[in-house]
Amino acid sequence: MMHARFQTFDDPGHKAGAARVAALRAAMLQQGFSGFVVPRADEHQSEYVPPQAERLAWLTGFTGSAGTAVILPDRAALVVDGRYTLQAAEQVDTAVITPVPLAETSAEAWIEANLPPGGVLAYDPWLHTPDGLARLERAVQAAGGRLEPARLNLVDQIWIDRPAAPRASVVPHPEALAGESAAAKLDRVRAALAKPKADALVVSDPHNLAWAFNLRGGDVAHTPLPLGYAIIPREGRATLFLDAAKVTPEAQAALAGLAERADPAALPAALDALGAARARVRLDAATGAVALRRRIEEAGGTVEVGPDPITGMKAVKNAAEIAGTRAAHRRDGAAVTRFLAWLAREAPGGAVSEIAAVCRLEAFRAEGGDLRDVSFPTIAGSGPNGAIVHYRVTAATDRRLRPGELFLIDSGAQYRDGTTDITRTVAVGPPTPEMRDRFTRVLKGHIAVATALFPRGTTGAQIDSFARRPLWEAGLDFDHGTGHGVGSFLSVHEGPQRIAKTGTTVLQAGMILSNEPGYYRAGAYGIRIENLILVEERAIAGAERPMLGFETLTLAPLDRALIEPALLAPAEAAWLDAYHARVRETLSPDLDPETRAWLDRATRPLGA
Template sequence: MARFQSFDDSTSPAQGPERIAKLRTELSRRGYDGFIVPRADEHQGEYVPKSAERLAWLTGFTGSAGTAIILQDKAALVIDGRYTVQAAEQVDTTVITPVPLAETSPEDWLAENLPAGAVFAYDPWLHTSDGLKRLKQAVARAGAKLAPVEMNLVDVIWIDRPAPPQAHVRPHPLAYAGETAEAKLERVRAKMAEAKLDALVISDPHNLAWTFNLRGGDVGHTPLPLGYAILPKKGRAQLFFDPAKMTNEAGAAVGDLADFVDIKDFLGALDTLGTDKEKVRIDAATGAVALIRRIEAAGGTVDVGADPISLMKAVKNQAEIAGSRSAHLRDGVAVAHFLAWLDREAPKGKLTEIDAVEALEAFRAETGALKNVSFPSISGAGPNAALPHYRVTKSSNRPIAINQIFLIDSGAQYEDGTTDITRTIIVGEPTAEMKDRFTRVLKGHIAIARCVFPKGTSGAQIDSFARQPLWEAGLDFDHGTGHGIGSYLSVHEGPQRIAKTGTTALEAGMMLSNEPGFYKKGDYGIRIENLILVEPRTIPGGDREMFGFETLTFSPIDLRLIEPSLLTADEVAWLDNYHAQVREKIGPQLSGETRDWFEQATRPLN
């Protein structure tokens, strides 16, 4: 049994019609003509507590991104390319229409479908300043009015809504954090001084956790303590949590740097910032409109911009880098045991997707250091591998069949680091097309791994390197090439990313994923993912400060899926060198039939 993952079907398409009907009744009772339900909590987080799973409860859709717009006569669920198939399966499409984000945005759909003169409601705790601007413009285009609500209208009808989480807040050891909270606060306050700020409201729990070297357990798979902080330019900070979360250990760790305050007093503290006429930074990415309005209503000045902590957190220090390397070696041993086991057992024809998830988690648990998985494992056999964000349930569980591709994307949370790895494996014999597509994805992966670039380069400038081999065959994939990684925090961490939207310049110490893919709907999917670290590079004769990537993940890439004729000599050399490193770092910790399998799996290609 998996300790950290469930395979239950938590929602059903049948729940949507009744709940949407109840919401429409509530809208009518209050004089509203529609309501927007984003996949977000009060911190605009990707991973949210059960009490904030409003979109899933209302519609049945469980993806990590999406927006429902409920009008009296129609409803839409706007989702990106990762979730097109999932949305169609999870919602009752006679009541709510899945709308691909690539075709229309939530705002455009609203502008086209909201009746003139209508009053459209929204929850100011679930929208940022920029998000609200777009929403206002859309409603204005429809000739309608926008109205904030005091209480989320889904919460009004959600009678058995779970209570907010109360996991204990605990200190994150300095040996892993690598920098004291006091030193971090000094750096943050220097940035505040540059911007002439009187205070910073820390609305992103990741930033709060990193700054004060704290961790929690309020959301699944990410050690987050949900709460807020107010950091004045001088004096003690205030950390706002439910008192049930507080521990003596956390209090002792924070010491004189901050006071722990009941979350019930948070709004009053915002009022005080306003009455004191403070200039307050609210994070553009995670700061809710409700925060802005509260401060401004009390007389304060709000400066909406980037929380300076986000970029600081993205650049890992030496302790965090050393911890990640250690975590990846530990994880590499567990993954090697899993891949050897899979290669022995899958050809017998008795394994399922759930079997694979449970086995991999068990191998990681055997390390004795596993705190959690870093996200629910994506374990896709055959057609399910073509769904980039597929999550196996008891009803969707497929056998791992012979002559089919099996894809597993998984990760672990260790106290010294967070991991994320995808491997695509052939069970039996691949087709020529599978080998062609796999090799093109591998070429893109190698292009990113070998990339050298000048300081100031963004992820958007690098993203196409991973796509070129696919583009040459008229192919592509509909997700970013890489996301940032936290240090015993979120497996998805910004602002850095390798994607068309990745505008942040990459800096030495940033960690990202390198995961190009290819997906043939209804047939198979391919993704090869390693984590990488931005590091300085010296180019003889060059006159620019340059960076490259160090690969952190060490695990065999399936040689049986490679078409060697498509690889250049340099690409073959990279692959052989990578596998030599895998053998050197992981091999000594393996024995018996696993070691025998491993030696064969990491042999030179030619």
């Protein structure tokens, strides 16, 4: 059997038995606490956290990328969003912890309803932002309790075999791929600090650190991040707080004359120095821990919590990053197309399992060259597993692809020149009329986003309903956002841009997002169609306002067997035929003859 290079299939979770929760409750009792909050977070609020920060998974068995557990003496809840409601119910011991859908009750609302009057709820100040802490405070006060910081994280105290902190190498990211020197980026950051008259920026988001200093690392899975902090003063040299053992000579040379390097243990003293200087310090609202704010303020400084200006700069890709992304998508599209052709040959015979499919796709990507990692654990769900939005196959859950079922595979790759993310849903054998109806409605929503034209100033929330209307017309919907931002050899889930009901960020030319509407029938199948799209300027004759639109970056065919042509408007069918023609023209030179012949058949016009 083939083995994946970047993905394992051991079950990382467990049914959280009473023992670990009981040990946490004993630690709570010993320190006089009535409860403890366990978010799925590290000190940087990262999506992918290093092993020693997987506290929520260790305690509860839930391995999703977002969730919050609240442990009280006689009850416990795990609050998760719509992506993880099925997964949470399967992974945790519901006799010990109750999964709670976020759509019904937030963690704060659950605390308000369940914390006993006079109860003391503890939290780790390194794992909560000021805004998050304020929400906790309001909930605890409404319950008649008290919120207190724990001196040490209570989970860490009982996690005997907790892994050590990562020490992956930090390397420079070439300027030819970055498209801008680190010196020029830092000048832009300093100019942004001058507007609100801030004296310094504390960079708490490792993605922003990596982008601003043109560095990459490997401290977390699937995202090339060096975990660390930086202080960028409005005047003077910046300081990076990185373990010296991680910084390669090449990275050190790239930083020379640009920034100082200090050990992470020196960060508290540097924060104290900012406070002592009565500095006005900008702290990122999304990733800046409460502990950072308190350290500066207790030393006499002023902290302004708000957006890190680097976040918005990073979201708008420059010409070099866009060119790299296009090259990465061509390489990735060839690999995905080879996989889809292989799947079409092998799956109907019943010999392909979910794990085998993941391994084969990863092998095709590796053969294409320059693959550094997968950009997230591949979601490969056959039949009912496809209805679990963020399903992750393990040896225990692996099932074979069966005729009459759908197979959903959501995957991506990290290349030095770009980050990819693509979802395809394929029929194994003849699909049912219902499957074709649902798939075509999802496709119609996908096309509506891909072809949208909109004026400058439009937000992702205004685009979101474009994807949902064909489903709404049949009384259907999906419980995740339509699209997330994507980085350039950085996070596959990048903010602040997104297409969702909560997407309040204005879309700008140069931003990259996903376009991924879906439909999920619990216990039966899942459907999702995902391409990445680039926001670009659009010239419209007679337009009275500057307009924007999307360029589709992802290149791979869609399963024609799942399309009901009668449901498509002529313009929608024309878009699909044009997209397939572009896929065929672009990828054919990079394919072997057998795959090229399959692609010719897979991308023929709908009427052919």
